[in-house]
Amino acid sequence: MTSTLRRFWKYWLLAAVVIALFVRLGVWQLHRKAEKEALFAQVQAQVDARKSQPLSLAFTRDRMQDFDWAEGRCALEGRHAILLDNQLNEGRAGVRAFAPCAIDDTGRSVMIDFGWYPLAANRTMPRPILPTALDVRGVLMPPPSGGLVADQVQKGSGVTVVTRIDAQSLKQALGNTPVAPRVLRLDPALKVGGLRDFHVFPSTMPPEKHFAYAVQWFAMAAAILIITVLLSLRAKKP
Incomplete structure (x- = not known):
């Protein structure tokens, strides 16, 4: 015993x-x-207040992890689309479309999040229809993640497929164009781009x-x- x-x-x-x-x-x-x-509450507070800030605030280093409502006009030079791969929406595979938008004469650009697009079964990449210039508004937020840019899908296709959004890597891929460390998630009310919302983590668990x-x-x-x-x-x- x-x-x-x-x-x-x-x-x-x-x-x-x-x-x-x-x-x-x-x-x-x-x-x-x-x-x-806490992050969702911070974003919702910005959406509710809609206290307008300039797009240049995206370059402020001490606010890289913050959320701000920003508005302004920018030019999409070349209308080159950056497609972030492996993005799910209600269980469906797709991509999120971004594009560099020049905010001033210096060539500085903010990556604009134009929303989610579904992928076909054969993984043919969508070709988002983007304007040459646009009055934008939305929430400045950190990019989905950091990392390296993947190879182009097709030469001259006007799109680059990436697995992560990283300012330094995108700067090299876009011809040494300065890219802000934060991206602008467009207001879903704007009639442009794909499916959008203000969800902070669109592809991760709630x-x-x-x-x-x-x-x-x-x-x-x-x-x-x-x-x-x-x-x-x-x-x-x-």
């Missing part, structure tokens, strides 16, 4: 480690939920999903605890 209990304490130690891990993962998911809710995963981790921790207690009680029986 004593040897059985001694052996079972090892299982208690293992269970404690697993339970602690599951609880930690659940707490992390709750933190991620709170972070995303806060509700993080909460659901947290509940699952806590439930698994509780299940391990209950199973360990039941086995321990059974081991004590003569």
